[in-house]
Amino acid sequence: MTQAKWNDTLIAESDDIVTVEGNAYFPKEAIAPAMLKDSATTSVCPWKGTAHYYTLVVDGAENKDAAWYYPEPKDAAKEIKGRVAFWKGVTVG
Structure with missing residues (x-):
């Protein structure tokens, strides 16, 4: 089971x-919706x-x-559609 934590709080947990x-x-279903706040930020991968992007919200x-997530990934990355990854101090393991 892989977990994502920030500030000692479990953000996500899944074996998928x-x-x-x-x-x-x-x-995305592995993350409590209240922890994700929409962001206007975008970036492009070739x-x-x-x-x-989402801003994480934990205890205020x-x-x-x-x-971050790819709502419409290119064919080469279609396996990450509907999935979310983390960084900026979020530990994954």
Whole structure:
């Protein structure tokens, strides 16, 4: 079982992980919706497509753009559709 934690709080837990470029992509359903706040931030990967971001919200604290996902990934990355990955102090293991 792979877990994602921030500030000693469990953010996500799943045994259905897709790893791409060293990042664990969790099913979105593995994350409590209240912990994800939409962000206007986007970035572009040449082979995955346009990433969108979430700000994590835990006990009133926010971690801006600490999670990302590809709503419409390119064909080469289709296995990460509907999945979310983390960074910015979120520990995954």
